[in-house]
Amino acid sequence: MHADDASDTIAPGAGSDLLAGGFLFAWAGVGWIGYLTNERLRASLESPSPDPGPALLALIVLWGLTLGGTAVTASGVWRRARGGRLRDGLEDARTHLRPAAFVVTLILLAVLLRPLGFLPAAGVFTACWLYGLTAGARLSLRHAALALLGGVLLPLGLQLVFAGLLLVPLPR
Amino acid sequence: MELFANLALGMQTAFSLEALLFCFAGVFVGTFVGALPGIGPLVAISVTLPLTFGLDSTIALIMLAGIFYGAQYGGSVTSILLNLPGTASTAVTALDGYPMTRDGRAGLALFTNAAASFAGSSFAIILVMAFAPAIGRIAMDFNSTEYFSVMVLGLVAASTLSNGSTIKSFAMITFGLILGLVGMDLNSGAQRYTFGILQLTDGLSLIAVAMGMFGVAEIINKIAAPDSTATQRGAGGIGLRAMLPRRDELRRFWGPTGRGAALGSMVGALPGAGPSIASFMAYAVEKRVSRDPGKFGKGAIEGVAAPESANNASVQAAFIPTLSLGIPGDVVMAVLLGAMMMHGVVPGPAFISNEPAMFWALVVSFWIGNVMLLVLNIPLIGLFVKLVSIPGRFLYPTVMFFICMGSYSINNSTFDVYVTLVFGVLGYILLRFGFQPAPVLLGFILGPLIEENLRRSLVIARGDPMVFLDRPVSVALLSLSLLLILAPILRHLVVRWRGARHAG
Numbered sequence: 001m002h003a004d005d006a007s008d009t010i011a012p013g014a015g016s017d018l019l020a021g022g023f024l025f026a027w028a029g030v031g032w033i034g035y036l037t038n039e040r041l042r043a044s045l046e047s048p049s050p051d052p053g054p055a056l057l058a059l060i061v062l063w064g065l066t067l068g069g070t071a072v073t074a075s076g077v078w079r080r081a082r083g084g085r086l087r088d089g090l091e092d093a094r095t096h097l098r099p100a101a102f103v104v105t106l107i108l109l110a111v112l113l114r115p116l117g118f119l120p121a122a123g124v125f126t127a128c129w130l131y132g133l134t135a136g137a138r139l140s141l142r143h144a145a146l147a148l149l150g151g152v153l154l155p156l157g158l159q160l161v162f163a164g165l166l167l168v169p170l171p172r
Numbered sequence: 173m174e175l176f177a178n179l180a181l182g183m184q185t186a187f188s189l190e191a192l193l194f195c196f197a198g199v200f201v202g203t204f205v206g207a208l209p210g211i212g213p214l215v216a217i218s219v220t221l222p223l224t225f226g227l228d229s230t231i232a233l234i235m236l237a238g239i240f241y242g243a244q245y246g247g248s249v250t251s252i253l254l255n256l257p258g259t260a261s262t263a264v265t266a267l268d269g270y271p272m273t274r275d276g277r278a279g280l281a282l283f284t285n286a287a288a289s290f291a292g293s294s295f296a297i298i299l300v301m302a303f304a305p306a307i308g309r310i311a312m313d314f315n316s317t318e319y320f321s322v323m324v325l326g327l328v329a330a331s332t333l334s335n336g337s338t339i340k341s342f343a344m345i346t347f348g349l350i351l352g353l354v355g356m357d358l359n360s361g362a363q364r365y366t367f368g369i370l371q372l373t374d375g376l377s378l379i380a381v382a383m384g385m386f387g388v389a390e391i392i393n394k395i396a397a398p399d400s401t402a403t404q405r406g407a408g409g410i411g412l413r414a415m416l417p418r419r420d421e422l423r424r425f426w427g428p429t430g431r432g433a434a435l436g437s438m439v440g441a442l443p444g445a446g447p448s449i450a451s452f453m454a455y456a457v458e459k460r461v462s463r464d465p466g467k468f469g470k471g472a473i474e475g476v477a478a479p480e481s482a483n484n485a486s487v488q489a490a491f492i493p494t495l496s497l498g499i500p501g502d503v504v505m506a507v508l509l510g511a512m513m514m515h516g517v518v519p520g521p522a523f524i525s526n527e528p529a530m531f532w533a534l535v536v537s538f539w540i541g542n543v544m545l546l547v548l549n550i551p552l553i554g555l556f557v558k559l560v561s562i563p564g565r566f567l568y569p570t571v572m573f574f575i576c577m578g579s580y581s582i583n584n585s586t587f588d589v590y591v592t593l594v595f596g597v598l599g600y601i602l603l604r605f606g607f608q609p610a611p612v613l614l615g616f617i618l619g620p621l622i623e624e625n626l627r628r629s630l631v632i633a634r635g636d637p638m639v640f641l642d643r644p645v646s647v648a649l650l651s652l653s654l655l656l657i658l659a660p661i662l663r664h665l666v667v668r669w670r671g672a673r674h675a676g
Contacts (some may be wrong), residue, residue, distance in 0.1 A: 020607070023601065024343050024607060030365075030367065031350055034365040038364070041361075041364060042361050050631045050635055051359065051510070051627055052626075052631075053356035054359070054362045054623075056361075057622070057623045057626060058350070058364055061346045063345055064342070064343075064345075064346035066351075068340075072339060072343065075339070082584040097599060098396055101391045102391075102395045103392060103596075105526060106596070107390075109576075110589050110590055110593060114586065122573060124593065129565065129569045130569065133395075150566070153568060153572075154566075162577055168581050169580065169581050170577060171589050
């Protein structure tokens with residue numbers, strides 16, 4: 001993050017507002033499904049007890065999120081109506097390729113921790129990313145050797161310090 | 173007299189060898205993580221939290237708090253020397269600090285940073301000592317309606333005062349509130365948003381959500397440009413002589429530092445507002461009161477002193493609502509609040525009267541920590557600059573493991589690691605869409621507390637919502653919330669009215 005940079009995030013535009021609004025709607029949708037399919041929760045609103053029940057705040061905040069999604073979407077529609085393009089505020093999809101790959105390997109790491117154990121799973125993850133972030137698309141033996149070394153030393157060091165010295169349990 | 177007795181009580185613990193050692197460890201780690209862009213105090217506190225389970229709770233809190241305020245110092249050093257703010261609250265320092273470095277006045281900028289930070293912190297610590305116990309005593313008489321109103325004010329302040337779009341912040345708060353409701357309702361036993369997943373019955377883990385949204389999300393974000401922060405060198409080796417200011421420079425230091433401290437303390441004490449807002453506001457105020465606003469952005473000493481004093485004052489003042497009301501002053505405070513609860517400490521109005529030794533030891537340790545930081549910052553600047561040069565390819569996988577280990581070790585649960593990763597992806601998407609993740613965490617923390625007080629108030633009033641307007645404190649707090657919501661609309665109307673008058 002450089003101080004000169006306006007922000008790490010994308011600038012607001014018709015496209016980004018519409019997508020952001022859709023994102024909020026998606027979460028509100030998940031919330032509404034959770035609420036509407038929960039008979040016991042809905043029934044608590046009808047209860048004669050003075051306690052308004054567990055549905056009251058749930059309902060209020062769901063409406064809040066839905067309204068927030070509507071407002072952000074409306075802002076996108078307004079920008080579009082004023083001549084904004086759908087592309088405005090959206091980044092090139094390629095920007096997200098490396099983050100997406102990182103997420104995929106993180107999921108793999110979490111899944112492989114149990115069958116492989118911490119050291120091998122963490123070793124593969126570290127070696128892959130050391131290589132990926134150093135060499136990029138180029139194939140280089142030197143970088144591969146460095147990545148392999150890092151893949152062995154880093155998890156070993158962590159295991160030694162955390163599990164060995166500080167007695168912090170490692171994920172497995 | 174009572175104050176001195178209390179301070180003496182605090183000193184007994186704070187000056188013990190163990191407390192000094194862990195205070196030093198906290199401020200050192202804090203300065204380090206503050207200097208590293210992408211790893212803020214929140215991740216550092218979350219990761220080190222499991223390490224503190226074996227410690228006495230006071231010592232643990234001294235260390236965790238040290239990480240928080242130490243990070244402000246570290247972030248400023250890299251802002252000044254490398255134009256790389258380690259934390260968002262120190263970004264504004266770079267506006268004048270970095271030009272000072274380019275002009276060969278890095279030493280002076282660092283001195284200004286250290287002295288203003290210390291002055292701002294000291295001012296706010298005095299306020300913590302004066303106001304936290306008093307507010308705690310007043311809050312002992314609060315009933316559930318007043319608690320509810322304080323929390324509403326905190327959430328409204330977080331959405332209206334945060335950087336970026338108010339509507340988006342509001343949406344994030346509601347999203348956080350929903351996350352806070354996940355799990356089983358303790359009064360009725362009803363499940364909410366658990367979707368049949370057994371592990372969600374107890375709700376989402378605060379540490380997992382926080383580390384995901386702030387740690388993993390930031391790393392994923394940085395992965396897009398992995399070595400942008402790496403291998404910038406050449407700012408180390410600044411001697412003490414280069415740091416000493418001339419008399420005229422010293423004269424220009426006091427005013428901005430004082431104003432920054434006052435403003436930062438005010439913002440920090442407000443639930444929901446954080447050090448970033450404090451430093452940006454202090455810079456804006458300084459520019460406005462200056463006789464020569466054109467010098468800002470070109471290496472003005474005032475442009476370093478005011479935001480640094482403000483963000484450090486804000487961090488210390490954030491302890492006032494956290495310790496006296498149990499309401500976090502900002503998002504890192506929210507995690508610190510969670511850490512206190514894990515240590516069996518219940519923050520809130522009764523905290524200071526129930527745990528006076530812990531409270532006063534914490535306050536005394538703030539001062540000790542700030543003195544340590546003042547001393548640390550001068551000889552170790554070269555080291556911190558070198559640490560910032562660690563390439564991303566080594567840093568990011570290592571930090572990822574720290575995060576995974578941190579979230580796993582709280583409950584020894586792999587499910588929490590999955591939750592961390594899911595919230596990491598979610599946090600990345602939010603960042604890309606221009607949403608601030610901080611209000612999510614505040615909503616998440618305050619959600620269950622708001623619900624508890626809302627329901628309790630309505631039960632007492634037999635369902636009458638007017639109960640929130642029965643007591644003057646509650647009315648005042650809700651009015652203030654309404655004012656904060658209406659302020660941007662009113663400002664807009666005034667600007668339009670003025671424009672129309674000028675045109676007419």
